Amino acid sequence: MHQYKHASVGADVVFTRRRLVAAGLAVGATASFTPAWADSQWEASVLLPAGEYQAAVNQMVSRGFRPAHINVANIGGEPRFSAIFTETDGRAWEARHDLTSAAYQTAFDRFLKQGYRPVRVCGYDKGGEIRYAAVWEKVRGPAFEARHNMTSAQYQKTFNDLVARGYQPRQLSGFNVGGQSLFAAIFEADRATPFSAMHDLNSRGYQAAFNQMNAKGYVLRQVSGYAGGPAPRFAAIWTKTPTPPQEARHNLTLAGLQATMAPLLAKGYRLADLSAYDVSGQARFAAFWLKD
Numbered sequence: 001m002h003q004y005k006h007a008s009v010g011a012d013v014v015f016t017r018r019r020l021v022a023a024g025l026a027v028g029a030t031a032s033f034t035p036a037w038a039d040s041q042w043e044a045s046v047l048l049p050a051g052e053y054q055a056a057v058n059q060m061v062s063r064g065f066r067p068a069h070i071n072v073a074n075i076g077g078e079p080r081f082s083a084i085f086t087e088t089d090g091r092a093w094e095a096r097h098d099l100t101s102a103a104y105q106t107a108f109d110r111f112l113k114q115g116y117r118p119v120r121v122c123g124y125d126k127g128g129e130i131r132y133a134a135v136w137e138k139v140r141g142p143a144f145e146a147r148h149n150m151t152s153a154q155y156q157k158t159f160n161d162l163v164a165r166g167y168q169p170r171q172l173s174g175f176n177v178g179g180q181s182l183f184a185a186i187f188e189a190d191r192a193t194p195f196s197a198m199h200d201l202n203s204r205g206y207q208a209a210f211n212q213m214n215a216k217g218y219v220l221r222q223v224s225g226y227a228g229g230p231a232p233r234f235a236a237i238w239t240k241t242p243t244p245p246q247e248a249r250h251n252l253t254l255a256g257l258q259a260t261m262a263p264l265l266a267k268g269y270r271l272a273d274l275s276a277y278d279v280s281g282q283a284r285f286a287a288f289w290l291k292d
Contacts, residue, residue: 041087042065043060046254046257048080048081053081056083057083064087069273071083072131073175074175076281076282081097084272094135097134098131099133100132114138117136118146121148125176144186145167145187151181156199167190168197169186170186172185174199175226193239195218195237195238195240196213197236197238198235199233199235201235203250206234206236213238219246220288221239222236225286244290244291249285250285253285254283264289268291
């Protein structure tokens with residue numbers, strides 16, 4: 001188990017207001033992005049091995065940043081970590097990775113007693129065993145429920161039960177271990193916000209759902225790509241709420257992610273969500289950007 005309380009390696013790509021520098025981004029490299037449209041900064045690290053990720057977190061913490069988003073995917077048989085860091089705003093937070101299911105439950109229970117709530121959870125495969133990475137924050141919010149180690153059918157039943165009680169999913173992680181799709185999710189009490197959530201979508205189904213939801217005025221709030229047999233699968237959450245302009249992509253290669261990132265950042269977008277997943281031993285990405 002790895003732990004740290006509040007977390008880059010030399011940046012390969014740096015975007016600033018005055019200059020855009022393009023450089024090759026290899027597996028295990030770190031990409032840092034400084035938004036040109038805001039005073040507060042954020043940075044993103046992509047596909048780091050576990051040891052480099054821990055070093056990145058430590059360095060980011062020393063610079064006054066905290067992990068706001070974490071994603072872990074087994075790429076070619078090895079867990080790879082991606083994260084979005086934001087400047088610390090004074091809130092207390094805790095983050096852990098390499099947790100077994102039991103260790104994750106223990107950490108969850110301990111932080112709950114201390115007044116923390118989970119804001120991100122990501123399941124992943126490490127050597128054929130289930131592992132979790134998660135972030136907790138000490139902030140106020142609505143009542144919440146969290147579940148992990150769910151099969152697709154168990155997740156669907158949990159979804160139906162909690163939605164009937166006035167909850168809706170805020171964050172969903174799909175992942176594959178031993179050829180089986182599993183899910184971890186965080187639900188919050190909210191009877192007012194229109195939403196839609198889908199899982200086990202193939203690439204074409206995800207694109208069709210995205211187009212349909214967009215036409216109805218819904219915006220993407222979270223996407224999770226995961227290995228699902230011969231082709232990737234996607235889980236996503238949409239809400240019908242006011243939001244800034246949004247751009248979304250999926251099935252991007254690492255080079256494609258970099259090529260997509262540069263012009264969007266130049267137009268004032270920020271990376272809001274990023275999910276890596278394995279396709280035949282190679283990394284692919286689903287992501288979306290918001291223009292604040």
